Amino acid sequence: DKVRKDGQKFRTERMQTLSVSYSSFMRKYETRQTEIVKSILATTASYLQPVETSSDIVAEIDVLVSLAHVSSTNRFVRPILHPLPNKDKEKDKDQMEEDSNSNSEPRVLVLEKSRHPCIENQPDMEFIPNSVKLDKA
Secondary structure (H helix, E strand, O other), X not given: OEEXXXXXXXXXXXXXXXHXXXXXXXXXXXXXXXXXXXXXXXXXXXXXXXXXXXXXXXXXXXXXXXXXXXXXXXXXXXXXXXXXXXXXXXXXXXXXXXXXXXXXXXXXEEEEEEOOHHHHOOOOOOOOOEEEEEEEO
C-alpha cells in the first residue's frame, strides 16, 4: 500500500488481485470448514445412544459397587424376601401371573432396624435404626 499526502491509501493492481484471491480462498475455506464440522457432528451424533447406554450401565455398576462396599464394611445383611401367601397352590401358571399383577393380594413391607448406608457413614453423624411396617390390603 502506498499512502498519498492526504492520508488516503491506494492499491496496486497486484494488491487488488491478491486481495480478491485471498477473499475467494477464505470463502472456500469457511465453506469447507462448515462442511467438516457438520460431518463431525453427524458422525458424533450417531454415537449418542451407545454412549448414553454405556453411561447408564457404568452409573448402575457404580451404585451397586458402592452399596456393596458400604454393606460389607458395615456388615449389613441382605433383606429377607418372603413370598406372597398363595391361597390355592394348584392354580395354573397363567392364573398365578394374573394374580401377581392384580392388587387383590395384600402387600406388606416390614423393615426392622433399617439403616441408611449413605447417611450412616457421614462423619460426626449418629444414625438411629428405624423399624416400619407398610401394609396395603
